[in-house]
Amino acid sequence: MTTDFSTSPFSGEQQQRLSQLLAELRTDQIYWLAGYLSAYCATPSERGAVPSAPEQTTSKPELTILFGSQTGNAEGIAEQLAAQANDQGIVAKVVDLADYKPKQIKQEQWLALVTSTHGEGEPPDNTLDFHEYVMGKKAPKLDSLKFSVLALGDSSYEFFCETGKQLDQRFSELGGTAITERVDCDVDYEELAEQWISKLLHTISEQSGSSGPTVSGLSSSAATATESTYNRKNPFKATVLTNQLLNGRGSSKEVRHIEFSLEGSGLHYKPGDALAVCPENPPELVSELIRALGFDPNGRVNLADDEHSLQDALTHYREITLLTPPLLKQWAELADSDELCALVSDTAELRRWSEGRDLLDLIRQWPAQKLTAQQLVDSLRKLPPRLYSISSSQAADEDEVHITVAAVRYSSHGRDRAGVASTWLADRLEEGAEVPVYIDSNKTFALPDNDETPVIMIGPGTGVAPFRAFMQEREERDATGDNWLLFGDRSFRSDFLYQTEWLKWRESGLLSKLDVAFSRDQQEKRYVQHCLVEQGADVWAWLNRGAAIYVCGDADKMAPDVHQTLLSIVSEHGNMTAEQAEDFLRQMNRDKRYQRDVY
Template sequence: MNLSVSNSPFNEEQAAQLNQVLKDLTPEQRIWLSGYLTAGQQVAAQAATTDAAAASPQVAENVLNSDTPTQAKREITVLYGSETGNAQGLAEMFADRLVEQEFAVKLNAMDGFKARDLKKVQDLFIITATHGEGDPPDNALTFHEYVHGRKAPKLDGVRFSVLALGDESYEFFCQTGKDFDAKLEELGAERLVDRQDCDIDYDDPAEKWMNANIEKLINESGVEPTVTATESGQSAQKQRYSKSNPYEAEVLENINLNGRGSNKEVRHIELLLDNYGEEYEPGDCVVVKPQNDPEIVALLLETLGWDGQQEVTINEDGDTLVLENALKEHFEITKLTKPLLQKAAPLFENSELNDKVNDNEWIQEYIYGRDVIDLIQDFPSNNLQPQDLHRFLRKLPPREYSIASSYKANPDEVHITVGAVRYEAHERARNGVCSVQLAERIEPGDTIPIYLKKNPNFKFPFDEQTPVIMIGPGTGVAPFRSYLQEREELGLTGHTWLFFGEQHFTTDFLYQTEWQTWLKDDVLTKMDIAFSRDSDEKVYVQHRILENSETFYQWLINGAALYVCGDEKYMAKDVHQTIQHVLQTEGNMSETEAEAYLAEMRKENRYQRDVY
């Protein structure tokens, strides 16, 4: 909300100056400033009361014993556990809105909060993602262990609410949020608002959770709100490009980086950001709003025997779209999840499906590699209607891609590196929704809806004293291209070491000439490469780390910052175990000591991962 003469006690010049200052403040700075002003006001009020008491004891008694109903606002603590920045962004937004309502707010990442202070909190709000197979994000691990450990305090008198982020396609959906919610109640805390579990499309449920909590806090405080919770949310959404307000970016280049004969297709895509109005940093993401393949949509309509031109309801609010467009732009139709099957069973009225959805083991096996077309063919329904789709299909989620360019070097552009996903499953060819759209159906001159997303948990140092180790096989190398491009633009040299891996040297060496140029110009100090299919025995980046074990260890103990980007399930896990092995071997550490060393690196932001 902008200040003006009409909505504040400031004159026009003061309002303009304050608007300029507030516009550039981070959420943490706004919260600090709010606390500072509140504290100053309290000191002034105490001084005034003291002066009044000195002048007239009767006046002081009237001030302190006034019949005017006032209820002190409780102090609010907002903690977040975030892997890719989604939970952090929501926590900052929530804290910002609470400050706007003049609440005293403390905002922290879970690893930045002193666990022993938990017993001192009054109102606690937890916003957390779930990582991997039901695990807490890296920056929530220690706090999660503390809350679930023997040292956790009784929390009588504490009130709380949990916002959990997850992905329904994973078995342990929103597990970390569920863990915190159950444990806080077990410790004696009172739940303010029920836990909200959010799928990938988290905007609307997160908004409802924020509004419900803010309205409850306002009602209990007995103070008039400065602005309604809904108005506050709408104002925040209008301020920048987002999922609900994307930017139509023109495609400038769409180049296949792989050589002829490669088993892979990796596209280098350059997008125009003319007048976007926002900068990005190495480590940030471009988020693309994709569309389903028209051929898949046509096959689904044929399988269902439905008219694609009829209007259908697409959500609980009653919004409608033409069916063909709804299947192309709105609904996710290429992925099955456990909740989808459980919601579909009563709508399909298929007895076999009704029996099978009670078998969790069968569900996990069935959903792998199958889509909605498979489901309809395997479990035909005579009663399913177009108006039923929104009752079991979720919204088509946007796709995030690490930025592969420097804003300082390309202020009107943003580059991404996208690997086209193609595979065979259950006797049908399958394609990645967004990656194959970008590879096959998007050409220079076309536009695609995008927005930029900050990734506060993957940030690089920009000095010449900190050594930097980057590990990025395949398309995981994208943020390191961004980082080195920015270092070159800033004229920085220093110790930088890149590990890159792919299948074949001759066809899959992504951005080869750029790395070679940066090596020659000392922007990149050292590079080790691993091409797994060029030898009888497969060689991956973790093998190159082991071959350079002594040097790698020296870089770490000399203060190197370590970055890993790419596949979580295999690469990131193998790399982590290898680094742990290096610490044990070269540093004479036990396994526990090596893991503690890496945990300390995480706290110091010297070990950061962007894995998926």
């Protein structure tokens, strides 16, 4: 937005500073500032008088909100908390833990922490330094700290909400006072997060003696007035434009390129963001479940005060393909089974039994004789959206969004299984079908602001998706920075995803360097980390030129293997110890030059 200062009373330097500030502000911050200035200017009693600062009858509590996030959910909640806090007269600031100086915590009085857990109980990348400091021997006493923790996680993982649990306990050990109990949220977190925010703000106001807001103006809800009305609570029904198989003949995989129309949605995204797809459960599995339970598919059940048929509830609103520890614990009581109770108490054995099984397996092995349809749906968590890295740039396709989807199919325990969203997209959605979607922003996985910065993109399999978006974006922006892709899959002939586009970009010079690894095309398995080792000297040279590294794909094996390979490269070519190499990559992460989107 360009501002006309031709008739303003500001000096040139003031104009420059004001323009810079406005360019940095979010929409909600601009609306808040407008409301503040309106009240500020209304203070003088005499016309034309220079306004003085509003009188402060009582000091307002200052709340620091820290977030640790791998995908952006924690950041979104932190900003929601800040907006509501400011509406209630609590001075709140949101800080990314990557930008927070850990020693500052001893100066805090009111603190809210919102953090997810990454992988198997690990802190998110932007939380590593803070976590290490607080959990370590150098952590200070926090006797003056009043805090509250909201932990995000996925109950299907063994270390559910582990990072939040650890930091909550550690704050107390260091002398801090929990002003509200920690709340642990599953993938369906909105309702619990809203309750936590409400209780936290009420407690702070009560304990601090805050008298509420001192300025009038637009509330935080007005901040979204100019933004799209489509979000997680209200997804947009996007039309399928293209559903195309990417693999060649003879491939053992099924990867599809799917394009959706966003026309009329007002949705905006950037390379690195994800498209959230709200899927449907397989109709065959839903019908089989209802038959096994002996229920009427048209029987009525209540979901959040809305009435649905059982068939509709299990198809669109409830998770039935994944067994979580909370569900199994609840089912042990419903089935009144000592055997299942014993299994639930053994974490390792429960994990082993649950692998590759679903709700149908559970009810067949341990039927609940007196179960009602309402009890069934009440015991199941909501069907969560599935996130797919966006493989297009909106600068190139303004009204479209593309994703790259690998259809998941396998057999286990005597039954054929299928991924809920991937096979729904692959098998049951033809061109013209409508799919509920919204944009899931990811500020921790984004292109450099400087178009001259070289980038190294490591993305095997469907992990290549965001890098197609990166290349489209850099092409549209006429970016001059070098681009290097390292891609891997099973076979060159059938699994080189988007091959034509990569070769076109290499021929044009936009793609400066391309290295590939196809694991099944030779006797010895070959992966992207082998390419990295072979190109170690070049990797180090690019890093010395300020290159940013991006890794996308499998979190269980690929990402750790790539990380170890990068450590070896830095150690060998940078002449560093293992500890120095780890510090080097940690600093790259702080500088947002080493970013990962792994799942």
